[in-house]
Amino acid sequence: MISKIIKRDGRIVDFNPDKITNAIWKAMLAVGEKDRKTAEKLSKKVVERLKKTLKKDQLPTVEQVQDTVEQVLIEEGLAKVAKAYILYRQKRAEIRKEKQQILNKKEIDEIDKRFDINALRVLASRYLSKDREGRIIESPKQLFERVAIHTTIPSILYDERVYSIKKLKKKQVDEEFSPQQLEGKLKIGEYKLNRYHIEGLIRVYNRLNRERHMKKPLSQIVKMLSNGEFDDYEREIKEYFELMTHKKFMPNTPVLVNFGNPLGMGMACFVLDMEDSIVSIMETLKRAALIFKAGGGCGYNFSKLRPKGDYISTTHGKSSGPIAFMTLYDKMTDVIKQGGVRRGANMGILNSDHPDIEEFIVAKKGNKQLTNFNISVFLKEDFWDYYRENKPYPLINPRDGSVWKYVNPRALFDMIVYEGWESAEPGLLFDDNINRYNPLLKSMGRIYATNPCGEVVLYPNESCDLGSLNLWAFIKEEYNGEKRNVYFDWEDFEKAVRIATRFLDNVLDINKYPFPDIEKTTLRNRKIGLGIMGLADMLFELEIPYNSNEGRKWMEKVMEFVNYYSKDESVERAKQRGKFPTYRKSFYPEGKLPIKGFEERESWNLDWDGLVKKIKKYGLRNAFTTVVAPTGSISMIAGTSSGIEPVFSLVYEKKVTVGTFYYVDPVFEKTMEREGLFDDFLIKDVSRHEGSIQHIKYIPEKWKKVFVTALDISAEDHVKALASVQKWTDSSVSKTINFPEDATVEDMKKAYLLAHALGCKGLTVYRYKSIKGVYIAGAEEEEKKEETKLTSFKDIKAKGPTIYKESGRFYEEKEEQEEKEGELEKCPVCGSPLVNMEGCKKCPVCGWSVCEL
Incomplete structure (x- = not known):
């Protein structure tokens, strides 16, 4: 009986014959053999051979096991399978070597093996501690x-x-x-x-x-x-x-970078306030700089500032106005690097009734200024009354409450839509949908601001810690003979939701806050933001189209589950540690919840009445428990798709002077391998078709419906997906509504109005190719005519994208780019072109983003 095995790093662990079966099975699939029972029989023969070979009390090594597998396959006349298995071993050896180089280690350990090469590159470049010379000193x-x-x-x-x-x-x-x-x-x-x-x-x-x-x-x-x-x-x-x-959950970047390190700040999102005075404006500027240094992002509503040209009594001069001060903040952001990890991210907000609203709407035209800002118009609740009746809309001077002038509300809305069509900004925030579900509306007033990506609605001087559950990690695959069964493990998911809720609640306590008043406000409300990532990969595995009713039902079901069990765990926490201090001033004691889905009983899958009774009896530890944030580099670390976004491209091509690299979505690759369709030609075909398979004739219609990309999905279906997730989310949701290049202004207007009607709290749009410097899906440049063979760096053990390279070329970590400077906007970490998704420009290769978490 073999019970233990010696790993390459010398550790002795339990012997698991299923690993032999799976390795043989993968080799069989690679050559088109689909007989699972044969793999199981061969695995048993390998174990029997090992028993005969080993001396008494001798433990097998990994190398011995793999040598025996090769022998058995050859003896059984399975030469093709044996060859595939040998290639598999060679690739594993290449991966181990690559990981050793990335991490500056002689041997990789069991944790290194769980993460793919791309994840380790992200960790090494931005997260692992380094010495003064930049050498990695942490695994x-x-x-x-x-x-x-x-x-x-x-x-x-x-x-x-x-x-x-x-x-x-x-x-x-x-x-x-x-x-x-x-x-x-x-x-x-x-x-x-x-x-x-x-x-x-x-x-x-x-x-x-x-x-x-x-x-x-x-x-x-x-x-x-x-x-x-x-x-x-x-x-x-x-x-x-x-x-x-095990990549089931990742906290936001500041936690990974700062916890157990000098800065100690784990909060990602801050909203800062400012009064209409130069002292207050400059104090907020200083605070933002210190928050950026520690890795946080800031949101501000500039609506308290008097309009441009207004009278200043102390100097007898005229005011510069909010946009001028935003420019000052933008310049500061240029020179402050967030914790040595990323540049500062800002959200600039102006109320729809501010006198400078028209200038604000066009402030980012062509993306030529305020480049460190996302900007959003805060559409006040009463705006819709004026819009429906088409009566003059008053713009109010915040200095004295007087009417500055009147504008046509429909013309103002059309201006917002047009700028979104042309430049992807400004975004919209809907006052009525935000504050209808604000549990502290009566006691603390309206919320007027968000974090940089618009998904965390916060009061001034309030912050929030975020983390995301990787839905793909809860997909389980079983075989009964040749029959493959794929399912979502709800029991394991509930356990993870509870643990993650406790984790984020503890972050609130241990966090090193930058200022006492931020600490005070944050701990009064104790908001946490548990969200999701890997939605697209989960739907791929379940073979459910993202843009279908079934897909949207899954989105609702998953987010309802996260909200329910995070609230249930928050009740348990309240029993042990006490309610959040402003609980009695919130609407929770009245039996209300901050989610639209609670109002629609017909859509419930869980016992919400029972949960409300528990909340009334014991209270809650956290005013909010759910936020769906952009995941940026943490989804790269987890090796999964970003947030709730559909996959932007099934294949990313990256051209550098030393070669061409293709990053292939792992579920797409696995499925195409199983179907016998995966090869070099498919990779290049998908790349040529801008990352989509919709116009590749030899791919069956079934898979075209399942493997849809962001650009394959209509704007209406993007909005419906956003609304489905928002329905069960306390705060808000980060998602980009993608439009085709030929979308009209009217198309975009319909999407804005639909989002408001469906209860979305905000909206970010992007019309394909409307912004210079944003990545075009699939190929970076037209494919060269000569055929080039691809070889892969495929980390079979860790879930994540395969990296394919052209044969005869090699990879260098610090490559030079051939493209002319300024032709494409590049990632500052890896040099890849940026993609517009999750409300921000982000890197599809390493996960860097202007406002990633």
Whole structure:
């Protein structure tokens, strides 16, 4: 009986014969053999051969097992399968070598194996800690461990042995500790705390002690830690670690970069306020710069500023107006780099009734200025009354409330639509749809602003931490003989939703806030943003078209599930740690919920009445639990499709001086292999057809319906998909509504009006090729006439895109680009052309984005 096996790095792990079966099965599929039972029989023969070969108590090595597989395949007369298996081994060896080079390691470990090459490139370039010379000094395993430890620390301080949910009569008085004093002395089970973990421990303790919740002084808690009394929390660290390293969930970029590191800030999104004074404007500018430095993005509503040309009493001059000050913020953003990871991202908002609204609408015409801003018009609730009746719409001077002038509301709306058609900006934010589901409307007033991508609706000086569940990771594949069964594992998904909710709630506590008033507002409402990514790949696996009723039902079902179980877990958290402080001032005690789907009982799949009863009885820990954010590089790390977007292109082509590389959607590749259609010609055909298969004659209609890209889908279906997800989302949803190049202004207008009618909270549009410097799907340039053979770097173990290269050429990490400067807007990390999706320009190769999370 073989029970253990020796891995290449020397670890001894459990022997799993199913891995042999799967490896043989993949080799068989590669040559068109589809007999699963044969693969199982051959696997048994391999195990029997190993038993005879090994000496008593000898453990097999991975190499021995693979050598035996080759021998058995050849002896059984399966030469083609044997060849495919040998090639498979060679590719695995190439991948190991590539990963070693990327990570600057002699041997890759079990965590490195879970991530594909592209994911490791992203981690290495932007996330793993480096020394002063830029050398990587941290492995992916160490990264996810430091994040998991940091996020678990609040749980220790909420332990009932040291925490009182009711306020105590007085604070604990104790000696002061510094992280340096305790560095190297504390651990949780097997996990050692570094100085930044300890700094976080002290920070959270001091806050809870100020609020009179701590039963014991810090010195006693430190002693308990030293004695191993909190070692049970090792399980929580492992839960978070496994959730991230199995790519089921990823927190936003600031958490991955900053937790367990000096900056300590894990919040991605901030809304900053400003008053109509130069002192306030410059103070907000300073705050934004410091937030960018730590990796956050900022949103601002400039509507309190008096209009351009208005009188200034102190100087007897005239006001510069909001757009001039936005230009100042834009210039600041140019010179501040976010945490050494990404450049600052801004959302500039102006109310529809501000006197400078017309200038604002055209401020980004041709994308020539305010390049570090997304801009959105905040359509105030009363705008629609004027629009319907077509009566003059008053523009109000915020300085004194007087009417500055009147405009035609329909002409104003048409101007917004036209600029969206021409330049993809401004976006729209719908006041009525945002504040109808605002649980704190009565006590805190209307929300007027969002984060840079428009999906997190926040009050001034409020922030939010985000994370996304990878839907593709919950797709399970089973074989019963030759019959393949693919399904979505709802039980595993519920478990992940609950763990991720706890993770994000802990982030609120351990986060190192940039300013006290932001900390205060954020912790009063305790909003978290649990979202989804990998939707397109999940639908591909289930063979469900994105632009179908069935596809939209799946979107609703998944998001309803996330919202329900995140709220249910938030109730459990409230029982243990207390309700969010403004709970009594919210509409939750009235039995209301901040989601449109709650109002439509006929669409329920879960017991929402039961959940509302629990909320009324125990309260909630978090005012919001769900946000669907753009996922940018975290979806690259997870090896899956971005957010809720359809796949932009099934094949990306990247041309550099040292060669041509093709990135192929993994589910598309796997399906075409199974159908016997995948080869070099298919890759190039898809690339020539701008990443789409709709006009490739030899692909069956069934697959053309399933494998639709963003440009294959009508604008109406994009809007309906957005509305389906918004229906069960507390905050808002990041998604781009794509239009074909020949779309008319009227087409776009219909989409804006449909989005408002369906309850969407905002809208971002992009007409194909309307912005210079945005990537064109598929090929970067016309295909050369000569045929070129492709070879692949395919990471079979890790889910993610295969990278194909032209044979005879090679890859260099820092390649030179042949294209003329300025011809295409390039990713600053990898040099690839950018794509417009999720409300931002982003890189389809490495995940970099102006406002990615």
